[in-house]
Amino acid sequence: MRLVKLIANLGYGSRKEIQAAIRNGWVTDCGGTKLKPDSKTAHEDILFDDAPLDPAPGMVLLMNKPLGYTCSTKDQGRLVYDLLPGRFRLRKPPVSTVGRLDKETSGMLLFTDDGTFLHRVISPKSDVPKVYEVTLDRPLRGDEGKLFASGGMMLESETKPLKPAALEVLSETHVRLTLHEGRYHQVRRMFAATGNHVVTLSRIRIGGLELDALEEGSWRLLDETDKARIFSITPEA
Structure with a gap:
């Protein structure tokens, strides 16, 4: 995938805006070399405005949802997406909640842009507690x-x-x-x-994944070990 499309699909801006960012030297590799639209650089080695790129598609997030926030992109009032970087709402494929918690329910809420992962978690066949x-x-x-x-x-x-x-x-x-x-x-x-x-x-x-010390309103990326814990067999509470 060309660099412009890759970064645009991560929600950093339109293709035109990303092209301008590349011309301005805001897109570099980890060594500080300015990249060009046709540069072939590994995702993990690309910096945008001196910060690592967000994860590639397949991203999974865990949030400690506060009360008063709705799991929707359309409702009025406070939305769980307001607690994430604004560019996450512009990613392609989009980031969605894995199931929902109502406005008056707090706690563990997963987000992903991976449809296969989402359906595996919520499917009755998976039997995830x-x-x-x-x-x-x-x-x-x-x-x-x-x-x-x-x-x-x-x-x-x-x-x-x-x-x-x-x-x-x-x-x-x-x-x-x-x-x-x-x-x-x-x-x-x-x-x-x-x-x-x-x-x-x-x-x-x-499943086997807990909030641990994640503060209310905060979120973190899940690694492969975290994701595996979701599907691990654990004793019932």
Whole structure:
């Protein structure tokens, strides 16, 4: 791929703008040599304005999503994409969230421009567990764990029962819930069906990958080891 198209596809600007950047000497190799439009230089050896290029297509990001942000490119108000560099929204292929967290849910959110990776994570066949920490409005009634694990629980207006889910009770109003699917507002609807209300909700793990010390509102690139952890088999919470 020609240098101009490569950099434009990463969202740094239009092809015309990238051509101008090359003429101005803003695109160099790691040794400081100014590159030309037909230069053949490895992606990892290219600098744009003295900074390494963003990763090539196949990029995966992990964000610690704050409350109040929407997983959309069209909604009004604060969007999760506002927490990323603006050029990420201009990449080709585009960067998308891997599934969604609603506005009032915080925690682990993945982004990628790799459609195969995205579908592998969200596909029911992959059976990737997602772990949520939940604070409830009222004490548990006592039978939630058995109900959620039964594989026969039905949500209102649906015709297919939920997959078994594992409930870890931390206190009478504080639990961890492990799901193997991602239906619309599933955690909130599950507890609503038992007569309770979710006060706070945060996703803390996807597969074997955790947030670790990532600060709220921050993000980081995932390497191959991180991505492998997503699909690793881990004990249920």
